Each structure stands twice: as C-alpha cells, then as structure tokens.
Amino acid sequence: MSNNTLRLEGIYPPIPTPFDAKGHVATKALTGNLRIWNRYELRGYVVLGSNGELVLLNDQERLRVLEVARAAIPADKLMIAGTGCQSTLQTIELTKQAAEIGADAALVVSPFYYKGQMTSGVLIEHFHRVADASPIPVIIYNMPACTGIDLDATTVTAIAEHENILAIKDSGGSLAKMAEIHRLAPLSFQLLAGSASFLLPALLMGAVGGVLALANVAPHQCLAIRQHFIDGELDEARHLQEKVLPVNAAVTRGWGVPALKAAMEMLGMYGGLPRAPLLPLSEDKKEDLRCILQEAELSALG
Amino acid sequence: MSNNTLRLEGIYPPIPTPFDAKGHVATKALTGNLRIWNRYELRGYVVLGSNGELVLLNDQERLRVLEVARAAIPADKLMIAGTGCQSTLQTIELTKQAAEIGADAALVVSPFYYKGQMTSGVLIEHFHRVADASPIPVIIYNMPACTGIDLDATTVTAIAEHENILAIKDSGGSLAKMAEIHRLAPLSFQLLAGSASFLLPALLMGAVGGVLALANVAPHQCLAIRQHFIDGELDEARHLQEKVLPVNAAVTRGWGVPALKAAMEMLGMYGGLPRAPLLPLSEDKKEDLRCILQEAELSALG
C-alpha cells in the first residue's frame, strides 16, 4: 500500500549521474558523492531527474543507478526516483521497478512529445493510471523549460485529487500558479519548488521545500535559506537567496548539466563528463564559472 | 529638477478611464471614483496605464484624463502617469505634458512594435533619452502579456543606472527575475509588483509595493496583504492573497478591462463600457463574475 502520508518537507538535490572516462555509469563516484551529501541535513535526493540525465540512460543503466544510490542513501533520507517516460506503460514499469529497489516516491514528468494531444484530460488520465498502478506515492513534475508543456493550476488540482498523488515539483516559476494550486488542491497535497531561483517566495506561498540543482553544490546555503524562513529571518533568507542566484543560473538555465558537473569538480566532488549530445563546458566558461563560485563564496564540499 | 528620491512604498490601483454612453471620457465619473478610492490608504494611482486604456485614447483625451484625475487626487497621494508611446519623441512629449499637469512620476512601457529591433541596447537608449528629458522620475513598465517583450534583469539594471529612473513595475511575474534585479540594481531603485497574483512573494523579495488592477475593486484586501507582511503575519497575508486570486484572475488575464469595469459597477462604482475593440462583458460572464466577487467576500466600495 502506498504511503500517501509521506512528508516531504526539506531540500533535495536532483543528483547528476556520474560517467567515467569511457562514458559508463561511474558507480563508485555516485556512492562517493552521496557520502559527501549525506553529511548535510538534506531530506533526501531525486535520482534520475533531468539533472540525472534520465533521458540519456538506457533501461539497465537506470536500474543500476537507482540500486547504487539506494545503497548509499541512509534509510532516514528519502530517495525520489525520476520515472516519467513518454509512454504510460513504460512509466508504470519503471515506477514499479524503482519501488522494488526502494524508492520512497516517484517523480513523474508530464509526457510531452505529442504536445498537440496533451490536453488536460489526457494528462489527468495519464497521471491517474500511473498513480493507480504505482506502489509508491507519485509526485507530479512540471518542467516547461524541457518539455514545452506548462501544466495549469486546474489540471494539477484535478490530478491531485487521486490519493496516491502526493505532491508537485514545479519548475515553471510562476508563484501565482503555486498560490492557486495551494488554494485549490487537497490540504495533504505538497508543493516543492523546482529551482533555487524562487525557493524563498515558494516557501512563503506554501511550498514545503525544494528540489534544487543548486543543492548539489550549495547544500548548506539551500538549507539555510529554508531555516531562515522557518525562523522568521526573512532578510537573511533573502540576502542568501540573492547571493546564490548567479550560481544557480549558471548550473541550470545558463549552462545546464555540463556546468553542474564542472562546478562539482571544482568543489571537490566527482563531476565528470555529461553524455552526448551534451558537451563538456568549454575552458572559457569554466573560468567564468570558477569566478561565479568564488563570488558566491561557495566552499569545497569534498 | 527631478525628484529621484521619491518613495513609492504602497499600493496603487491602475485606474480605468470611464466612458459615458456615447463613448466620451466621463470626467465626473472619474472624479467620483477617485473620491471613493481616496478613502483608502492607497499611496497613489496610476492614471493612463493598460487598465486606463491609454492606447485607445487620443492625445486630447489623455491630457484631459490626467487633468481631471490630478484635480481629484489629494496632494499627499501620488499620481503616476502612463506616458509610454512607441516613439521616443512622443513619449517625451507626453511625459512633459504629464509633468506639467502635476504627475509625480511617469510610467513608461517598453516600446515593442518593432520587436526584432528592440535589442537591449535600443531599449536602454530609449529609456535613457526619456529619462534625460523628463522633468519627473521615470518608472520602467515591463508588461510582456501586452507587449510581447520581456525585459531581462541585465537590461533593467542597465536602464536603472540613470539617476532619473526610479523604479520598475514588473507585470511579468518571475520572482527569480525580481530577485536578480533587486540584487543588481542601485539601492535606490524600487520594485513594484505589477499584479496582485504575486504581490506577497514580490514584497518578500524586496518590492516596495504594487500597481494592482485588483486594488481598484479590493483596495482594502490589497492594503491588508501588505500590512500583514510588514507586521510579520505571513500566514494571514498568504491566506488573504489566496482568497483574492480568483477575482484578480477575472479582472486581469481572464477577461481584462471589460471585467474590471463590470466588477466596479457591481461594487457601487462607475464602471461603464470599455472602448472598442474591447467589448462589454457578456451577461453569462457577468453572472460568473458576480459569483467570484461573492465568494471572495468583496463588499461594495461606493
């Protein structure tokens, strides 16, 4: 039976999948990185999200990454597995496999290839079928920058009526929409900010936490923004959020996964190369990135 | 000399321009409406904004509306005049006329017809020429839903370096961008939320207030959201913000100026008809609107 009372409060890095020089999944590096992140008060991890290059992995690799990650993630931290595929059936299969491996919840991106046919009704039906079949709670993943589809509040609310739909990770960035979802969805439905660039205002509007690429390289700062907010220290929270904005921009919409991996390398973790078609960050941009990290006073993690 | 230390903290309704049955500007209705709004602790008004149907008025009507409004606005409340035209020269002329009539500041929408040519450099040059020539401080108006142009943080920050550029009214709704502008712009540069749908998170990220269509029909609630925020009553603030969301949606992106005028009529003020091509709200939608106002417990103003 699904644990639909799972509480998600907290910060989650959507961890990258490390590759070795030959391009294979570097399982030891994955374990090593998790050991470092485990030192922080992170609530858990998203494995196989957009930053985990889910769409660039084959079926075997996906399961292997989940297994290795689960072994390295303590029982008191959540493992949220990215399991959204274009096909409803494949999404269900991957979700079941993830559950078997020990994932606590599944993060399911909206299908998007047949954009013209992805009406509200089609999307609701897809998520409900997945939720029906899933042994673990399902988190809706709204990621318009990658999918070209931006779920509206009405659709999200309708999806949320299913008891096995636990939350939404919204990377769209519309606070008005987050407020509308918070107003309309069941009380138990949880909101997670999908980017550190709007973590603080999202918390104010009712989000319980965030899945933040930035948390891979600045876990301390992401946790501190949330703690300041909880403690009512709004000025400190805002100051910190503003300070990390340039790093966040660099490792997300700016230069993406290649920059995230480069930044991890600079901070003493295993970064490695992204998988093609993604190309490694150029030397010029690496220099820029180094400056951005320094200005934000990020310190080594590893 | 321009008053570039003008403090904008507070709430501003961008007031509609009332027309009589023949379609002429209804000056008495304008005065009457302002008398009602003057009872509230509003910081001032935007006259000739998007909701003021600026683009549908001829030159004479624009000046007449400003004169009538100024006469009805007490000296301790600000009159911000919408003066942005496609042409730099016409913008400057209207800004000077507005200043002469007594406007405290000019709200200048980014020019947008020649979108392909509206590079960052062209926009900066435009705003700086206007600011050079303007006897009153200039507020940047970013309104992507109408203009199809969304000023980025770098461009805004460059424009803001001019000493006669006072603030930005941002209707785009990206809190990440507002945070970025707050981080980069001069300390004296002020941010105003352009919609009640994100007033509260905008205040958190450093906005000093808002220019809110909703404030025309729910001035008390808009003021209360801000006051709760100032008093650290975040839950009350969020609760109130969520409650008014449907009204805000109806009178802005949903049904626009026709709905705003219909709502004012329902609340005891002068609404009247919009000017063509805008058409009056249909009877069906009026019925829906009435329900929305009731559910939000808006009470008569007039």
Place this chain on the structure above:
Amino acid sequence: MSNNTLRLEGIYPPIPTPFDAKGHVATKALTGNLRIWNRYELRGYVVLGSNGELVLLNDQERLRVLEVARAAIPADKLMIAGTGCQSTLQTIELTKQAAEIGADAALVVSPFYYKGQMTSGVLIEHFHRVADASPIPVIIYNMPACTGIDLDATTVTAIAEHENILAIKDSGGSLAKMAEIHRLAPLSFQLLAGSASFLLPALLMGAVGGVLALANVAPHQCLAIRQHFIDGELDEARHLQEKVLPVNAAVTRGWGVPALKAAMEMLGMYGGLPRAPLLPLSEDKKEDLRCILQEAELSALG
C-alpha cells in the same frame, strides 16, 4: 460607395517615411523616391505600413505623408494607406481621412495590445465595424512578428465575409494557412504575400501579388519573380527568389527599417535615419549590408 471589385494583382513596396536631419518628415525626399519607383511596373504602394513607421508618426504627420505620397503617385497606381490603430474609432477616423486624401484601399493591422481579449469574435467585430464605416475597401493586415497575434484561417474567413473586406496581406509566412484561406474565403477575396521570402510559393497557392519591403530596393527582381511565375518559368522564378533572400532577410527580420533605409541610400535613393527608438544601422552592419547587396547584384535605382 466602396469599390469592392478593386483588383490588386501586382507588387507593392511598403514605402518608408523619410525624415530629414532634424527628424521631421522629408516631403521632398518622399516625392523624389516615388518618382524613381514610378518608373517600374509596380501596381502601387503601401504608405504608412510597418516600414512607413506608422506607429512612430503623430496624427498630423500621418496625413501629411498621405497627401504628399498621393500627389506623387500616378492615378493608375494604387495607394494603399496603413490606417490600423489600437482603437476601432481611431482606425475608422484615419481610414476616412485616408480615403478623403485619395487612398484606394486601407490596410488595417489587427489590434493587439490587449492580446488576452483579442478573441476571434472581438477581431471579427473590429474589422466589420471598420469595414462598415470605411468609404474604401479594407485589407486585413496580419503581422505576427510585430503584433504577437497570428490570425487563424477561420477568423480571416469570417472577417472576409464582409463585402467591404477586399483582401489580406499576410506576413505570417504559413503557406498552409494561405491555402486554407484561399479554400474557404469568397472567390473575390484576394491574398497578398507580406514578404518576398515567400512570394513565389504564395503566388502558387493563389496569392495575386505581394506587399514586399524588398520591392523598395529590388523592384525589378520582385516584378520578375512574379512575371516568371505567370509565364510558367518556375525554375527562373525560384532561382531569382533564392538570390534575393539574403537582401530580404537583412531589410526585414534581420535589421529592419534601419537597414531598409541604409540600403536605399546605398542604391541612390533617399534613405535617411529611422525614428527613435529605432537607431541607425551601425557602420559594421552597413559594411555587411553593402556586401549582401553586391552579392545579390542589386543595381542603383536612383
């Protein structure tokens, strides 16, 4: 009574409005340019279109440009006046004034500022009111690159049912849509390509001609493309069309009106400066433009 049987077959340059060094309308230059264009078999001219900087002219200037142009345009060539404003009323007024000055037809861009409210019904109503009031036939102007609104085939067809709606100038570039309009609209309804970049395929799909920025600097080539098509010389037509593509791109979506004016100057006509916010073409880009003109073997007109 309106001449709704006016036949539009042919090529029309949407002529730029020349300004003198002080920024005033340069009426002699306008006359001089028209004398040069009059030597070609152009069917007529669009005066006060997007390239005529309509939105940057004040009311007096608009009428002056129409008067000067009409005096310089022979009776056997058509003068189509751009008269579309945001307001239905102002559009009607300018259309009537243009008719009085001698315009043969009015080119009316869809209103677009209140994008959210510009439903199909609102747009149909607008165009029908204008057509009702206009003493001259009305041509719909679909210009998504500037307006952010792309009229669909169904809306255009509904507008076209009015007997005083003569044609559409479509700058959107979807041949599928042009075919759909050709299929659905009354037989008498005429289509004009809005850009030389798709003149030839548009002629194939039923367009009777084009309003082409390129025709200002390459009237001979634009006429020849059409003549080759009429004569069934499709290869020659395509070859010529491909040859002028780079010039067309430069003076339209690439660098816009500033480049069009610079190119005219290079070809012996009066170009002059664009009006701010548009800025003159930089020296670097002028050099590029010169090369583009040479490669396309454009020869001096003046």
Place this chain on the structure above:
Amino acid sequence: MSNNTLRLEGIYPPIPTPFDAKGHVATKALTGNLRIWNRYELRGYVVLGSNGELVLLNDQERLRVLEVARAAIPADKLMIAGTGCQSTLQTIELTKQAAEIGADAALVVSPFYYKGQMTSGVLIEHFHRVADASPIPVIIYNMPACTGIDLDATTVTAIAEHENILAIKDSGGSLAKMAEIHRLAPLSFQLLAGSASFLLPALLMGAVGGVLALANVAPHQCLAIRQHFIDGELDEARHLQEKVLPVNAAVTRGWGVPALKAAMEMLGMYGGLPRAPLLPLSEDKKEDLRCILQEAELSALG
C-alpha cells in the same frame, strides 16, 4: 559504405504502428497495411516516425516493427527508419540496428530535452557523430511541433556538409526557410516536405517529395499533387491540395495519431488504438472525422 547518392524523389507515408486489443504490436496488421499501400506508386515508407509512435515503443518493439515492415516492403521501395533518441549513443545504436535490418536511410529527429543547451554547435556535433557512425545515410528531422526546437537554415546547412547527411524532412512549414536551405546547402542535399499542408509550395521551392501523414489515408491524392506539379498542371495541383487540407489537419495537428488510426479504420485498413497517454478518438470526433473524409471524397483503400 553509405549510399549517399540515394535519390529520395517521391511520397512517403510515415506509417503508424498498429497495436492489438491487448496493446501489443500487431505484426499481421502491419503487414496487411503495407500490402495495401504497396499498390500505390509510393517511393517508400517512414517506419518509426512520430506517427509510428517511436517514443512509446520499447527497444524490442522498435526492432520488431522494423523487421516486420522490411519483410513487407518490396526491395524497390525505400524503408526509412526513425532512429532519433535523446542520446547520441542510443541514436547511433538504433541506427546501426536499423541498417542491419535493411533500412535504406535513418530519419534522425533533433534531440530536444535539454533545450537550453541545444545550441547550433551542439546540434551539428550530434548529427555529425551519428552520420560518422551510421552505415546508412542520415536524414535530418525537424519537427518543432513535437520537439519545441526549430532548426534554422544556417544550422541545417552546416549539418548538411557531412557527406553522409542526405536530406532534411522539414515539418516546420516555413517556405522561406526551405528556400534558404535550398540556396545554401550542397546540391546533393535533398528536401522533403514534412506535411501535406505545404507539399505543393515545397515542391516549387525545390523539395523532391514529402513524408506525409496524409499519404497513409490519401496516397492517391498525395501522389497526384506531385504528378500535377511535375506535369506543370499547377491549377489542378493547387485544387487537389486545397481539397485535402481538412483531412490533413484532422490527422495531424488537429487530433493527431488517434485520428490517423481512426481514419485508416474508416477506409478499410487496420487502425487500432493509439498507445497511452494518447487516447482513442471520441465518438463525437469520429463522426466529425467521417464527414471530413466524405467531403474530401476519400475512398476506401483496403
């Protein structure tokens, strides 16, 4: 060695993948459908394109469909296999497998998930790596409606410089862009229209044929449009193209694959259900579709 002189002139249906009542690939139905299409002078087939629901099939199913299709496609007709995945490596693997099964060329959609990183350079590198490794010629697949990425002419031309890049199937619909590609790319580079909605103008601008969803249900008409064009019967070509526009709209951007399968069923072929998240066409829409087929005078194929 790759056959980079393969001539693509002609019409190709991108065939749907049939599923049985249990949702499994219906191999006999696939063979049966191909037997019917084989009666027409089609140049070949695209197997595993967007209409083949490539993104909804697992690895085994993809190979099975290719094998069954190849067995049913005569040697004198081309089998073009859709092999584009998000990952460069997976694209190469699937391309090699398709080649081994007997595909004549590979249709490779641009990767698109990491939109922000899909710069011109990244896309060129991706296609060149695939072309380097592919034993069969590669056709670029530009499909902005599904991918959210619209390859520009400069990028396409740069990709086309590789000797194993044979052609582009462009579903974007910009004839100006097709003309630009035709002007800039190597003489041997071939263009295919990606939709029947602009087949005729594309042929005029240099396309050698088309990959047309419509050709699944109206092969005769699609072939006739091309033949009329070749014979210089432009009016007949245009008339026919206009006539089939509504059918094309219904089975593509209107209602997509579900409508294509329903239309096939109505015309005596095997249609079957689409795979979830795609849902079967509703009864109401089926009724509309039936009328559309009748008005276009489509006759049974099976």
